[in-house]
Structures are given as C-alpha cells and as structure tokens.
Amino acid sequence: MNFEVSDKMKIIISMIGEFVNKELIPMEQDFISKPLKTLLPEIEKKRSMVKQMELWAPNHPKEYGGMGLDLVEHALVSEALGRSPLGHFVFGCQAPDAGNIEILNLFGTKEQKEKYLRPLVEGKIRSCFSMTEVDMPGSNPVMLETTAVKDGNDYVINGQKWYSSSADGSEFAIVMAVTNPEAPPYLRASMIIVPTNNPGFNLVRNISVMGHAGEGYFSHAEILYQSCRVPQTNLLGPEGHGFVIAQERLGPGRIHHCMRWIGICNRVFDLMCSRAVQREISAGKTLSTKQIIQSWIAESAAEIQAARLMVLHAAWMIEKVGASTARKEISLIKFMVAGVMQKVIDRALQVHGGLGMTDDTIISFFYRHERAARIYDGADEVHKISVAKRILKEYEGKRVK
C-alpha cells in the first residue's frame, strides 16, 4: 500500500484546512448559540466561496458538478472538513445527501437523475433518508413495517419513521418500504423517492436529541407516511432491492463518517494539548507536566493514528475489491473509530475542566452530538457481531497448534 499523498491532494487539503480555520471556525460560536436560520445567509456565502474555489462537492460525479475525487482522496478531504461541524455542509458533501447522491447516481433513471440528482449535487435542494422506524428495531431492518402497496400506477406508502435526519426543509425523502412481503427477508423492501410536499408526507416533529431539536439541515425528524401516493416511476432501482442498494450506500458512507470523526479527534486533540501547555495548575507548573495528562495525550495520539490508518486501508480496500468484499474492514472501522473519538473527546473535555462543559469551546458540542456515532450506521454491537462471525468462520474445522 502506498501512503504517499499526491501533490494535487496536498494542495486541496491545504486549501480546505485554511478555509476551515479562517472561514468556518470563527462562525462556530454563532452556530452553537443562535437559531440556524439567522446563520443561513452567511453559510450560503461560504458555500459560494467554495464553489468559486472549485472545491464544491468533492466526492460527487464531475458530470453533475462535483470534483469526482475517489474514495481515498475524499477520505482525506472528509478528515480536513471534520474539524468543524459546518465543514461538510459548506463543501456540499454532507450526509445524508452524500449517500442519496451515490445511490441516485448508481441506480437512478435518467429522469430521476435530472429531477433529483443534479439539483442535489449543485446544492440547490436537500434530501433525507427514511428507513428507521419508531416501533421496529433499526438494528434488524428486515422487520420493517412500512408498506408500499401498488394501486393503479402508484405506490401507496403507510408507516411511521423517525430519525430521518435533515428531513426539515428537504425536497424529497428516499423511503425504505416493504413492497414484496412474500419474498425472502432481504428482498422484501424497496427504496422509493417521495417528494416532501406530498400530502401523505407528514413531518410530525424534529426530535429533541440531547436537549436540542435543531432545525433545517441540523435536525432529525419523525415522519408519518399516511396514504402517501407516489407514481411507481419513483421506485429507485429494481423492486425488492432496497437492502442491496442500502449496502452500496453504507460502504463509502462509513468511510466519510469515520474520516469526519478522525477530523473531530484531530481538532479536540489540538485543543487538549494547547490547554495542557497553557493551564497553570500549581505555581509554575502547567497541566502538561502531569503524567496522567501526558498519558492521555500519548494514548490519544496512538489511537487516532491507528484509527486513521485503518480507515484509509478500508477505503483503499473498497476501491480495490469493492464494498462487499471489504465488509469486515468496514465493520471494524465503524466501531473502532466511534470508540476512539468518544474517548478522545472525553479526555479533551476533562483536561478543560469546567470550561469543557461550557459551550465556550466546541468540545461540548462534539461530546453531545457525536455520542450517536456508536448507534447510527449500524450500532457498534451489530458490527462487532458481524466481524466476530466472519473471523470465527475462518476457524471452523481448523485446529490451531
């Protein structure tokens, strides 16, 4: 494996790093303390600047206005953007749109691509992904209850979803619903595009998560699909292939998330070290002179580096052999990086003492917001079980001496 970063990528990463430091980090205090809508004009200005710099939609297809970077290249971009909660959104590569763009590009019809994919890549509209249900376990999605029943030329969708991130203000949702109840479990569900102005699409509420209901892009909605009628031409990919398509969406998506988490680790690590060398804890002695703090710093540095290399390796595997063959590597990074991030954020917060609990630094935002990393995109436990099963299979019938 070649660890060298191309000259082109070095320039891109350096431009992004400078932009994040100069344009985004100074906006964070307002982002934390003010309603999002008051900040949107400023955010739009920053997005225009990114477009002018030709750094817009780094991972998305060139023919639709993106930069067309490959997965390893975008992993490096995602790390650089992850330093700020505004990074991915301002550069047009935010979840869940990024995943929706991927599957629309792979499975969309010509009409779907023109109507939904093009404006999505251009950042003119937003979208959401509506799979998890209130009453059914997201960890076992074959138990989905939402149905899409054929009626004339339409599907009629009924069901109750939640955690449809960023649904508030979205133009459309990609909904996972059971279309073929008699088929084997993994061939029962389909993905269907549902415009959010459809009378059967009811946004019940933005769920309050860790004390914040959020709004617009930064929110998670509960949605009631009530006799929601859409033309059958809104089916994405073949009928019954919802889970097959979901796999395509989740592989690269995990790389984006994991490298964003590494970006967060880097940011809070910098804050931790900087605080440690500045905070005088007794006459002439800073926190950085204490062995327990040194130990946290050394452990964090090692864990971040190990996690980073694992993610880059998984991205490289996906490029070389495809997401399906790289399933073990994808599951490994999901729980490994989420755990490292949680530990590093926690140590950074602890080093800041009372200040760490306040919203005067970004650490408490990350602490609240990123707890979810161990739950979404497959709970850690589910990934651990899947990895262990794969590993143990290799030992079946083998006697190790």
Ligand SMILES: Cc1cc2nc3c(=O)[nH]c(=O)nc-3n(C[C@H](O)[C@H](O)[C@H](O)COP(=O)(O)OP(=O)(O)OC[C@H]3O[C@@H](n4cnc5c(N)ncnc54)[C@H](O)[C@@H]3O)c2cc1C
């Ligand atoms: C911030 C956030 C954003 C999200 N965004 C979206 C989105 O945009 N679209 C969408 O559709 N969904 C989204 N989700 C939902 C997410 O995918 C689900 O929460 C997740 O799949 C877990 O499902 P569940 O919440 O129903 O938990 P459950 O399935 O009820 O599991 C609960 C817990 O049980 C444990 N567990 C589960 N299965 C096993 C097992 N086999 N063995 C041992 N332990 C197990 C795990 O610890 C798990 O956390 C989001 C969630 C969060 C928190």
